[in-house]
Amino acid sequence: MIIVGELINASRKAIGTAIESRDAEAIRKTASDELEAGADYIDVNAGIFVGKEPEYLTWLVQNVQESVDAPCAIDSPDPEAIQAALAVHKGVPMINSISLEKERYEKLLPVIAGTDFRVIALCMSDEGMPETTDQRMAIADKLVNGLVQNGIPLAHIYVDPLVQPVATNSRFGVEFLDAVERIMTTFEGIHTMCGLSNISYGLPARKFMNQAFMVMAVARGLDGAIINPLDARMMANIVAAEALAGRDSFCMNYLKAFRAGKFEL
Amino acid sequence: MAIQDIYQAILGFDEEKVKQLTRAEIDAGTDIDSILNEGMIAAMDEVGKQFSEGILFVPEMLMAAQAMKGGLAMLKPLLTGDAALSKGTIVIGTVKGDLHDIGKNLVSMMMEGAGYTVVDLGPDVDAEKFVRAAKEHNADVVALSALLTTTMPAMEATIAALKEAALPVKTIIGGAPVTQAFADQISADGYSDDAPGGVQLVRTLIGK
Numbered sequence: 001m002i003i004v005g006e007l008i009n010a011s012r013k014a015i016g017t018a019i020e021s022r023d024a025e026a027i028r029k030t031a032s033d034e035l036e037a038g039a040d041y042i043d044v045n046a047g048i049f050v051g052k053e054p055e056y057l058t059w060l061v062q063n064v065q066e067s068v069d070a071p072c073a074i075d076s077p078d079p080e081a082i083q084a085a086l087a088v089h090k091g092v093p094m095i096n097s098i099s100l101e102k103e104r105y106e107k108l109l110p111v112i113a114g115t116d117f118r119v120i121a122l123c124m125s126d127e128g129m130p131e132t133t134d135q136r137m138a139i140a141d142k143l144v145n146g147l148v149q150n151g152i153p154l155a156h157i158y159v160d161p162l163v164q165p166v167a168t169n170s171r172f173g174v175e176f177l178d179a180v181e182r183i184m185t186t187f188e189g190i191h192t193m194c195g196l197s198n199i200s201y202g203l204p205a206r207k208f209m210n211q212a213f214m215v216m217a218v219a220r221g222l223d224g225a226i227i228n229p230l231d232a233r234m235m236a237n238i239v240a241a242e243a244l245a246g247r248d249s250f251c252m253n254y255l256k257a258f259r260a261g262k263f264e265l
Numbered sequence: 266m267a268i269q270d271i272y273q274a275i276l277g278f279d280e281e282k283v284k285q286l287t288r289a290e291i292d293a294g295t296d297i298d299s300i301l302n303e304g305m306i307a308a309m310d311e312v313g314k315q316f317s318e319g320i321l322f323v324p325e326m327l328m329a330a331q332a333m334k335g336g337l338a339m340l341k342p343l344l345t346g347d348a349a350l351s352k353g354t355i356v357i358g359t360v361k362g363d364l365h366d367i368g369k370n371l372v373s374m375m376m377e378g379a380g381y382t383v384v385d386l387g388p389d390v391d392a393e394k395f396v397r398a399a400k401e402h403n404a405d406v407v408a409l410s411a412l413l414t415t416t417m418p419a420m421e422a423t424i425a426a427l428k429e430a431a432l433p434v435k436t437i438i439g440g441a442p443v444t445q446a447f448a449d450q451i452s453a454d455g456y457s458d459d460a461p462g463g464v465q466l467v468r469t470l471i472g473k
Contacts, residue, residue: 011442047414048442077415101364128364128388167323168367201367202323 001238002158002191002224004073004094005031005039008060010048019046019056027060028067035068037229041094041118042068044085045075054084061085073120073226079107086111094118096226097160098147100125100139105146113150120193121147123162123179131169136161136179137186144187158193158224159183166209167202173213177220184221193224210234215241223247236263268295271304271336276311278328280335287336297343301380305333309378313461323371326460330374337377351382353405353471356398356434358386360419365412368440368460372408375460376467392419392426399427404434405471408463409453411440421451428452435470439463 007030010016018026031042042064046056053076061072073094074085082095097120098108112119121143123136130136140159147157161179164172176199180192199213200206211234214225218241227234239262243254257263267290274282290300312329315321321329355376359369366388373385384402386394399407407427409420420443424436437455438448448456454470457463 050414050417053414077413103362124364126364126389129366165323165367168327168370204319204322 001218001222001242002041002193003039003229003235003238004041004043004096004193004224004226005034005037005229006043006195006226007034007228007230008043008064009045009075010056011045016048019049019060022059024063027063031064031067031070034229035070037232038235039070039229041071041073043073043075043096043226046081047076053078053081057081057085058088061089065090077104079104079111082108083111092116092118094120094158096120097122098143099123100143102126109146109150112147112152115152116156117152118156118158119147119152120158120160122160129164130162131164131172131175133175133178133182136175137182140179140183141186144190154187154189155191157187158191159187160193160195163194163196163198165201165203166199173199173216177216180217180222181220184223191224192222193226194222195226197227207231207233211237214238218242218247219245221245232262233265236265267293268300268304271300272308272311275305275308275329275332275336278325278332280332283332283336284339287339291339291343297340301337301340305336306378306380309333309375310461310464312378313375313464317459317461326371327374330378333378352380353467354382354384354402355406355408355467356384356386356395356402356404357408357410358390358395358398359388359410359412359440360416360423361389361391362419363411363413363416364388365410365440368412369408369410371460372410372439372463375464376408379464379467381467392423395423396426396430396432399432399434400430404432406435406437406467408467409436409438411438411443414442417442417447420447420453424451424453435467437463437466437470 010019034042044060046053049056071091071093073096074082075096076082095117099122123130123139125139161176163176166173183192197210200209215237239254239257242248243251271286316326357373359366373383376383411417411420420438435454438453439457445456455466457466
C-alpha cells in the first residue's frame with residue numbers, strides 16, 4: 001500500500017497558520033512525523049491562499065524536503081502552482097491530481113507528459129461527479145488512455161475513482177468499491193488511490209466508517225491511500241487487510257508491524 | 266391535534282404517514298396555510314435545529330425532507346399557483362469551474378422545506394447564467410456554493426455581475442473553504458456554515 005500522508009494541508013487550521021506565519025519548524029515536524037508513521041509521500045497543499053498558492057506550495061516542498069528524504073505529493077488543481085512546486089522538488093514527485101475536466105487536463109498534461117512522475121488521475125469530468133461504477137469507468141478509460149499516450153506508464157498511474165458520501169446515497173460506497181475492482185482488473189499493473197474520509201461525511205463516529213471502508217477497499221484491490229498516517233488504528237487495519245487480501249507474502253509485513261508494536265493500540 | 270401529528274410524522278421520517286395525515290386534514294377542511302406552516306415547515310425547522318446541534322445527521326435530514334415533500338405535493342394543487350405557497354424565490358448553484366453539489370443540494374432541500382421556491386441551476390454555473398435566472402424568476406435571493414479555493418473568486422465575479430445588473434436580490438454564500446470574512450470581502454449579503462443556518466439567514470434577509 002502506497003501511503004500519502006495528508007496532514008500538510010492548508011485547510012487544516014494548524015497548517016494554515018504555520019504557512020501564514022512561515023513557521024518552517026511546524027511543517028518540518030509534521031513531515032517527519034508522517035514519514036516515521038509510514039508515509040511514502042508527503043502531501044503538500046496550500047490551497048486556501050488564493051493568489052499565493054504557487055509561492056506557498058514551493059515553500060512547503062522546500063521545507064518538507066529539508067526535513068525528510070521523501071518525495072512530495074503536490075496537491076493542487078492549479079497547473080501553475082504545481083509547476084512552481086515542481087521547480088524545487090527533489091526526486092520523483094506524485095502529482096495530485098489530473099482529472100478529465102478540460103481546462104485542468106489540457107494545462108497539466110504538457111507538464112507531466114514524458115516524465116516519470118507518479119500521477120493521481122481523479123475520476124471527474126466537466127459533466128460532473130460520477131455516481132455509478134460505469135460513469136467512473138468511462139472517465140477512467142479516457143484518462144488512462146490519455147496519460148499512456150503521453151508517455152506515462154500504467155505503473156505510474158493512480159486512479160482515484162472518487163469517494164462520495166454514503167450519507168447522501170446508500171449506493172455510493174458500493175459503486176466506489178466496484179469501480180476499484182474494475183479499474184484494477186481492466187488496466188493490469190495500474191494503481192488505485194483515494195482520499196477516503198469523504199465516505200463518512202454527514203455521519204457521526206466517522207473514524208469507524210473510514211476504517212471499515214478502507215478494509216473493504218483493500219479487499220477489492222485498492223493499493224494507495226491519502227490518509228493521516230498518525231492514525232495508528234487505520235494503519236493497523238491496512239496491514240491486517242493487506243495480509244487478508246493475499247498481498248503480504250508469508251504475512252511478513254503483518255509480523256513486522258506486530259514486532260514494531262503497531263498493534264498495541 | 267392532527268397538525269401536530271404531521272409534524273411528528275416528519276420528525277419520524279415517515280412519508281406514508283405524512284401523506285395520509287395531510288390527506289385527512291385536507292378532507293377535514295383544515296386551513297392549508299396552517300398545515301404548511303405549523304405542520305410541515307415547523308417540523309423541518311426542528312430537523313434543521315437538531316442537525317445543527319449534532320443530534321440528527323445528513324441521512325435523517327434527507328428522509329425528513331422526503332417525507333415533507335410527499336405532503337407538500339398534496340397541498341400544492343389546492344393553492345392558486347406556486348406563488349401562493351412560496352415565501353420567496355431562491356436561485357441557487359455551485360459557481361463556475363466547481364462540480365461539487367452535495368452541500369448545495371442539502372441547502373436547496375432545506376430551503377424548499379422552509380417553504381421557498383428553489384431554482385437549482387446545478388454545478389459549474391457562470392455569472393451570466395445566475396444573472397439570467399435571477400431576472401427570469403424574480404429571485405429574492407441568489408445562493409452561491411464553492412468547495413474549492415480556486416473557484417472562490419468566481420463567487421466574487423458572480424456577485425459583481427448581479428450588482429452590475431442592478432437586480433433587487435440578496436446574495437448568500439457557503440461551502441467548506443468559505444468564511445464570513447470572505448463574504449464581507451466580496452460584499453455578499455450573508456454567509457452560513459450549514460444548511461439550516463442558510464434558512465435562518467434567508468429569513469432575516471428577506472423578512473419572511
